[in-house]
Amino acid sequence: MATISSAPPGDKAAECPELIVYGREHCHLCEDMIAALKELQARYSFRLEMIDVDSDAGLKSRYGERVPVLVAGGQEICHYHFDVIALGAYFAKIR
Numbered sequence: 280m281a282t283i284s285s286a287p288p289g290d291k292a293a294e295c296p297e298l299i300v301y302g303r304e305h306c307h308l309c310e311d312m313i314a315a316l317k318e319l320q321a322r323y324s325f326r327l328e329m330i331d332v333d334s335d336a337g338l339k340s341r342y343g344e345r346v347p348v349l350v351a352g353g354q355e356i357c358h359y360h361f362d363v364i365a366l367g368a369y370f371a372k373i374r
Contacts, residue, residue, distance in 0.1 A: 296373060297326045298356075302347040303333050309347040312361040316349075319363070323370050325351075 302309030316327055332338040348358040357365045
């Protein structure tokens, strides 16, 4: 998993909140979370960044095997499995 970013089509990136998935390559849970988020990206209008924890010793130490971790605005939304209810609650709180 390379560090990549994506934004919903037609939206100005600066106006969208940023969600970060901390994960690693060859992680099926990471792939599942990213796929679920991409499906919801147009609905919730957010930028998505994926960061490979193995690319940085500090991130690898911090997250270890506890991936994927979904973070927005400095707060953890969920980890291991995507939680659409927690994501909805986050957006309800910020909008």
